[in-house]
Amino acid sequence: MTPDEHPQQGQPNQPPDTPGRSPSTPDRGETATATQTPTKPRPAPPRLDRLPPYRVLLHNDDVNDGLDVVDTLVELTPLNRQRATLVMLEADATGVALVLVTHKERAELYRDQFRAKLLTVTIEPAE
Numbered sequence: 001m002t003p004d005e006h007p008q009q010g011q012p013n014q015p016p017d018t019p020g021r022s023p024s025t026p027d028r029g030e031t032a033t034a035t036q037t038p039t040k041p042r043p044a045p046p047r048l049d050r051l052p053p054y055r056v057l058l059h060n061d062d063v064n065d066g067l068d069v070v071d072t073l074v075e076l077t078p079l080n081r082q083r084a085t086l087v088m089l090e091a092d093a094t095g096v097a098l099v100l101v102t103h104k105e106r107a108e109l110y111r112d113q114f115r116a117k118l119l120t121v122t123i124e125p126a127e
Helices: 066-076 081-094 104-116
Strands: 053-059 096-103 121-125
Touching (some): 053 081, 096 104, 104 121
Antiparallel strands (some): 053 121
């Protein structure tokens, strides 16, 4: 056989020519230039500052030492030692103190973490 009889021989990975159509000819409304189909932008996740706020409240108890409460507040929250001490003292004096305000899922996480440390924390909507 000669190359004239089988023009595709020796050229792997090329589809055979379609009669009456050159490889660069578009068909069925396709264009020869590559264009991207416009896609709808994905909706952005809700911003944390727009989620409904929840209060995280520390309740006083007669079991835990004040220094342990302060250490736990510093460990689990973004409060520094001075602010954690003020929160602990307020809870001791009044029975309850505001630890922080955040969105519901994080407030639930704080509640569960404090519960694991045997401290009583509740959450409530801030609005």
